[in-house]
Amino acid sequence: MALIDQLKEEQKLAMKAKDKPRLGTIRLALSAIKQREVDERITLSDDDILAVLTKMVKQRRDSVAQYEAAGRQDLADAEQAEITILEDFMPQPLTNEEVAALIESAVTESQAAGMQDMGKVMAVLKPQIQGRADMGKVSGLVRAKLA
Numbered sequence: 846m847a848l849i850d851q852l853k854e855e856q857k858l859a860m861k862a863k864d865k866p867r868l869g870t871i872r873l874a875l876s877a878i879k880q881r882e883v884d885e886r887i888t889l890s891d892d893d894i895l896a897v898l899t900k901m902v903k904q905r906r907d908s909v910a911q912y913e914a915a916g917r918q919d920l921a922d923a924e925q926a927e928i929t930i931l932e933d934f935m936p937q938p939l940t941n942e943e944v945a946a947l948i949e950s951a952v953t954e955s956q957a958a959g960m961q962d963m964g965k966v967m968a969v970l971k972p973q974i975q976g977r978a979d980m981g982k983v984s985g986l987v988r989a990k991l992a
Contacts, residue, residue: 848891849878852934866923870930877901895935895976902931939978947973948987960991 852875859868877897882889889897905924912921939947947970951957955965966987974983 848894848934849875849889852878852894855934866926867930870927873927874898874901874931874934892972892975898931898935899976902928902935905931935976937977939974944974944978944983944986948983948990952987952990957991960988963987963991966991 852871856868856871856875859871874897877900878889878894881893881897905928908924909921909928912918912924948966951966951969951973955962955969957963957966963984967984970983970987971980974980
């Protein structure tokens, strides 16, 4: 089932179950997807939708950190609940060992010799890791590998 169809189906189920937090989060996701489709005048593929969801999760993680720093645990908990709901629609996260193996194969595949080849390695990795690992951490691991 396409990711957009899965989101719409879950929206219907949340409406029937009167699960307001889940319904609100799914509506936010569908709104962000629709906004990108309208802005770019395209129909998003599952990979593009996954990128939108990944961006939403990242924004919420940043918000959680800011709320906790400001002592607003109630708002941090609400954002964390949204992260949990959004992650239901994302693929299983990769383990550290799987990430390391993917980095190793990407370095070999792109024939990277040093830091100047980091872009090549990241270009190989991004489609494999998108939505399944934090790209910031992966970038740091690649940088350490090439240094």
